[in-house]
Amino acid sequence: MADFNTIAQKWQKKWKESKIFQTAEDPKKEKFYCLEMFPYPSGKLHMGHVRNYAIGDALARYKRMKGFNVLYPMGYDALGLPAENAAIKNQSHPKEWTLHSIKLMKEQQEQLGLSYDWSREIATCLPEYYRWNQFMFLKFLEKGLAYRAKSPINWCPKCKTVLANEQVEEGGCWRCHSAVEVKDLEQWFLKIKDYAEELLKDLDKLENWPERVKTMQRNWIGRSEGTLINFKLKGTDEDIPIFTTRPDTLYGVTYMVFAPEHPKVMELVKGTEHEEKVKKFINRVVIQEKFERTAEDKEKEGMFIGKYAINPLNGDEVPIYIANFVLLEYGTGMIMAVPAHDQRDFEFAKKFDIPIKVVINPDGYDLDPEKMSRAYTEEGTMINSGDFEGINNMDAIEEISKFVEKKGWGEKTVQYKLRDWLISRQRYWGTPIPVIYCGKCGAVPVPEKDLPVVLPDKARFSGEGNPLETNEEFVNVKCPECNGTARRETDTMDTFIDSSWYPFRYCDPRNDKKPFGKPAEYWMPVDQYIGGIEHAILHLLYARFWTKAMRDVGLTKVSEPFSALLCQGMVIKDGRKMSKSFGNVVDPGEIIAKYGPDTARLFMLFAALPEKELEWSDEGANGAFRFLKRVLSLAEENIAAPGEETGNREKNLIAKQHKTIKIVTEHVERFEFSLAIGRIMEFVNAIYKYREGEINKVVYDDAVRTTALLISPFAPHIAEEIWEKLGSKTMISLEKWPEYDESMIDEKAEQAEEIVHNTISDIHSVMELAKIKKAEKITLFVSKGWKYEYVRMLKQELEKTRDPSEIMKAMMLTDLKQHGGEVAKMTPKLAADESRLPKILLSQEEELKALESAKEFIEKEFEAKVEMVRADDSKEAKANNAMPGKVAILVK
RNA sequence: GCGGGGGUGCCGGAGUGGUCAAACGGACUAGGUUGAGGGCCUAGUGGCUUAGUGCCUGCGCGGGUUCGAAACCCGUCUCCCGCACCA
Numbered sequence A: 001m002a003d004f005n006t007i008a009q010k011w012q013k014k015w016k017e018s019k020i021f022q023t024a025e026d027p028k029k030e031k032f033y034c035l036e037m038f039p040y041p042s043g044k045l046h047m048g049h050v051r052n053y054a055i056g057d058a059l060a061r062y063k064r065m066k067g068f069n070v071l072y073p074m075g076y077d078a079l080g081l082p083a084e085n086a087a088i089k090n091q092s093h094p095k096e097w098t099l100h101s102i103k104l105m106k107e108q109q110e111q112l113g114l115s116y117d118w119s120r121e122i123a124t125c126l127p128e129y130y131r132w133n134q135f136m137f138l139k140f141l142e143k144g145l146a147y148r149a150k151s152p153i154n155w156c157p158k159c160k161t162v163l164a165n166e167q168v169e170e171g172g173c174w175r176c177h178s179a180v181e182v183k184d185l186e187q188w189f190l191k192i193k194d195y196a197e198e199l200l201k202d203l204d205k206l207e208n209w210p211e212r213v214k215t216m217q218r219n220w221i222g223r224s225e226g227t228l229i230n231f232k233l234k235g236t237d238e239d240i241p242i243f244t245t246r247p248d249t250l251y252g253v254t255y256m257v258f259a260p261e262h263p264k265v266m267e268l269v270k271g272t273e274h275e276e277k278v279k280k281f282i283n284r285v286v287i288q289e290k291f292e293r294t295a296e297d298k299e300k301e302g303m304f305i306g307k308y309a310i311n312p313l314n315g316d317e318v319p320i321y322i323a324n325f326v327l328l329e330y331g332t333g334m335i336m337a338v339p340a341h342d343q344r345d346f347e348f349a350k351k352f353d354i355p356i357k358v359v360i361n362p363d364g365y366d367l368d369p370e371k372m373s374r375a376y377t378e379e380g381t382m383i384n385s386g387d388f389e390g391i392n393n394m395d396a397i398e399e400i401s402k403f404v405e406k407k408g409w410g411e412k413t414v415q416y417k418l419r420d421w422l423i424s425r426q427r428y429w430g431t432p433i434p435v436i437y438c439g440k441c442g443a444v445p446v447p448e449k450d451l452p453v454v455l456p457d458k459a460r461f462s463g464e465g466n467p468l469e470t471n472e473e474f475v476n477v478k479c480p481e482c483n484g485t486a487r488r489e490t491d492t493m494d495t496f497i498d499s500s501w502y503p504f505r506y507c508d509p510r511n512d513k514k515p516f517g518k519p520a521e522y523w524m525p526v527d528q529y530i531g532g533i534e535h536a537i538l539h540l541l542y543a544r545f546w547t548k549a550m551r552d553v554g555l556t557k558v559s560e561p562f563s564a565l566l567c568q569g570m571v572i573k574d575g576r577k578m579s580k581s582f583g584n585v586v587d588p589g590e591i592i593a594k595y596g597p598d599t600a601r602l603f604m605l606f607a608a609l610p611e612k613e614l615e616w617s618d619e620g621a622n623g624a625f626r627f628l629k630r631v632l633s634l635a636e637e638n639i640a641a642p643g644e645e646t647g648n649r650e651k652n653l654i655a656k657q658h659k660t661i662k663i664v665t666e667h668v669e670r671f672e673f674s675l676a677i678g679r680i681m682e683f684v685n686a687i688y689k690y691r692e693g694e695i696n697k698v699v700y701d702d703a704v705r706t707t708a709l710l711i712s713p714f715a716p717h718i719a720e721e722i723w724e725k726l727g728s729k730t731m732i733s734l735e736k737w738p739e740y741d742e743s744m745i746d747e748k749a750e751q752a753e754e755i756v757h758n759t760i761s762d763i764h765s766v767m768e769l770a771k772i773k774k775a776e777k778i779t780l781f782v783s784k785g786w787k788y789e790y791v792r793m794l795k796q797e798l799e800k801t802r803d804p805s806e807i808m809k810a811m812m813l814t815d816l817k818q819h820g821g822e823v824a825k826m827t828p829k830l831a832a833d834e835s836r837l838p839k840i841l842l843s844q845e846e847e848l849k850a851l852e853s854a855k856e857f858i859e860k861e862f863e864a865k866v867e868m869v870r871a872d873d874s875k876e877a878k879a880n881n882a883m884p885g886k887v888a889i890l891v892k
Numbered sequence B: 001g002c003g004g005g006g007g008u009g010c011c012g013g014a015g016u017g018g019u020c021a022a023a024c025g026g027a028c029u030a031g032g033u034u035g036a037g038g039g040c041c042u043a044g045u046g047g048c049u050u051a052g053u054g055c056c057u058g059c060g061c062g063g064g065u066u067c068g069a070a071a072c073c074c075g076u077c078u079c080c081c082g083c084a085c086c087a
Helices: A004-018 A047-065 A081-090 A094-111 A127-143 A192-205 A211-221 A247-252 A263-269 A275-289 A343-352 A393-407 A498-507 A518-523 A538-552 A588-595 A597-607 A618-636 A648-669 A673-691 A697-711 A716-725 A763-772 A786-800 A804-819 A828-832 A844-862 A874-879
Strands: A031-036 A069-071 A146-156 A161-163 A181-190 A224-233 A239-244 A255-258 A302-310 A317-323 A334-337 A410-415 A435-438 A442-445 A476-478 A485-488 A528-532 A565-568 A571-573 A754-759 A777-782 A865-870 A886-891
Touching: A004 A094, A004 A588, A004 A597, A004 A716, A031 A047, A031 A498, A031 A518, A047 A069, A047 A528, A047 A565, A047 A571, A047 A588, A047 A597, A081 A094, A094 A588, A127 A146, A127 A442, A127 A498, A127 A538, A192 A211, A192 A538, A211 A538, A224 A247, A224 A393, A239 A247, A239 A334, A239 A410, A247 A393, A255 A302, A263 A275, A263 A302, A275 A302, A275 A317, A302 A343, A317 A343, A334 A343, A393 A410, A498 A518, A498 A538, A588 A597, A588 A618, A597 A618, A597 A673, A597 A716, A618 A673, A618 A697, A618 A716, A648 A673, A648 A697, A673 A697, A697 A716
Parallel strands: A031 A069, A031 A528, A255 A317, A528 A565, A777 A865
Antiparallel strands: A146 A161, A146 A181, A224 A239, A224 A302, A224 A410, A255 A334, A302 A317, A435 A442, A435 A485, A476 A485, A754 A886, A777 A886
16 A cells, blocks of 8 residues: 555655646637635644645636646745744744745645646745835825824724724734723724725625625625704704714604714813813813723713703704713714614613604504613604694605705715725735835825835844834935935835735736736636635625726726635634634644645545534544545556456446536535535446456556546545546646536436436436336326326427427416416315315316327327326325436336 | 525535436445455345335425426525625
8 A cells, every 4th residue: 555645745746747727818728717815924834724725726727627727826925924023032033934934834734735826926025026015005095095194093002003893803903912002193094984885786786695695795884775864952053963874763863972082072162161171071081991892781871061052943952962982983073872673772862761753653552751661673654743744754764864955954975884904014024015205295106117116134023112203224225216315114015005905916916017917808807706704794894896997097808806706614623713712623633744735635525515614523534534545546456357247237337437527527516525526426336336246458458547526626635646547658647527428327228127317307318217217107196186287287398399488487377376276276174175276177078088198198298198187086196116306217 | 684505314515397306426234255354245224024026204393386396386484604883
């Protein structure tokens, strides 16, 4: 028994030397771009990586065998915090750490025998890559898609960096989980909000994305239609704009609430008796509680700030509060409160003893504000609402909106939860933002000819602040416009930028004139993207946005980067996530050393469907190992070759072979690798069975060859080895995927007589079957009453069309009609209750006539004798092994 | 609270109106091979019967639809995941 790792190394060497996986554009061939999410180079592969690559490589190899021109590249998402943290810890440089990690990681990937085109390898930490981040940033700046603004930001005190909202998880830093603080800083933003509508709408076009990912993105974008309404600050002409989706409740407003940190708040209380208390409140609520999220609903807190607003609709004077449940970032940061019809407003009003005014009554009774225990949020009739009384509140939404617009008090508008993308990071290991600040000229973009702005090699990594800030050589520059003294921007870009366009770069990885050129037109978009669900929102949304932004500055014509998305499930062990703290981590390196790469890959694909969680099992891996040994010994063991007779045993094996090809192909097309492998296992078992007797060498070898081809996307090294042992001079990686012949799929060829059953509702396949089988006799099992309908349908549909989908549609329609009682149908239960008998139940005579005519027609169509058997009597049906609505085809 | 997905042998998991519940793998049991073990090969693994097979039970729980339900409908329990004061 040859050692699997020896075999693996042998073929990996051959693949590398022959460069068979290198790809080039070929307009004559259909392209297929298969992409896995590129890894962050941490230095070591984990099982999640292996699973990701096993899926991707299987697909890439399969598509290649199917004749596609396949682009399947690999690279590294190499900028980011861990490298810098490691540098701080080890007193080294992030670059060294990263490049070393890439080397280690690549070695492990190569051990897996993945069919990447390594000539296209990229690493985002190299200036030749990140210069294009800068290039595109400048293009976006020019187009007005990038801007600088002061805003409260999330500050991680441990990482000493700003975090995007998306990077704050339950009040903690997404990497180190320390509590996040709030600070004010000048930051660079990208206008992703401008694309909210398109990002949302285009989700509908992504048919091959998992529904749950699209739902998550829709949620994240958070579109909601409503009305912007201006209240007036009492005693002034000042507007207080609020956003509401419920203008129908406008007459029920009894107070207003501002987000505590809203700049307006301090302005309003300045110099009043409330100033000190408000300051204290803001400090407590905003700073300390902004990110404190608990499982239970947070207690509503707030206070009155001594000012009043005027409701434009009815002139009501309402008090203004500040409260912790109003968010500054959403809408206008202020709300109108309608305690009678909003649960949050209700709770707050109860706590602060604010009046409750009912403006919508449910049908049938009147609400009493005194007795309400919760807000009424259902539909109802408008009351206490001036001219709008008496109408349904759903209609009032539209009418009051229109009225407010007409009066000039506000307008209909759309709000999104999505915020603009904050890209500034106060860190070293990122792409320098190509901007220079001049005392005279302000923020000046670095001219294109001066790109790239390269990260200086010299830097101190103390763990505090941004090393770029203290690097005088880097910071002190001349202003590109006035040539005066100026300072360079020391912020670097969010690394999500690097991963937002890398699929384009793979198409044209060595282009030094542009981020990418013509080849991207051929390859993009990615046909299948594969990666973890954890990127469902951030990475995938940013990449979609970046692509659209690139389109709008003329860099590409593509609007969506990923046509299809597959989110693989997690790899778990003992029912929980693999993690050092649980001590259940399985190291891929050890598994490869013990069993070889094919075993590791095959097990990962076999143990679960790609989207599902995968429970790692040592015994299971061992089982995959055993199976591969069985497969290999099919070609290794010397088999006697007694003759060339082809009897039933051969026929059966050939039939099984064709059937296996068919089903395996179908499964692979649907990414059901575990089921595909299961079928191959069955076929291998069948070959072993066959081998117990005398064998026909031609038939046997063909079966083994087929096995090798079918298994080659999953266990390529062993497949190559078998291929070679069978005397082939070519590499199996370049072979064609096997084809099957439907007419050979006939498992029980040796049986002289046979009854095949099929449901009548799939008439098309019944017909096909009857022809293939050369049916001599067809038996239709029919039951009382409804037999006529079905037989009639059968006849009609055969006459009209042979499109099975049309037939199915018609059948379903019949079913529907039956439920409406329009179509003749009788069951024993119905028969017992004469009053419920359907109206158009046919008479005995009519039935017989209809059956006769259908029978004649079918006889002609099938060229076979047709027999009708009543099957509604369950005893008789059982004796015939049949049920009503089925067709039996008797073959002789 | 809102949204999404599940509950099938000892285990991982197939099967979504009938021919056919448990494919495929693991684990276990027996037999073979072996000096022994491992490995490998073969058979078996819900119950009851004849030992050709036949029947019954069974897919979280309870109802319903149907000639027929693991699958469809209603209710219920339970688990997992995502979002969560979005006005």
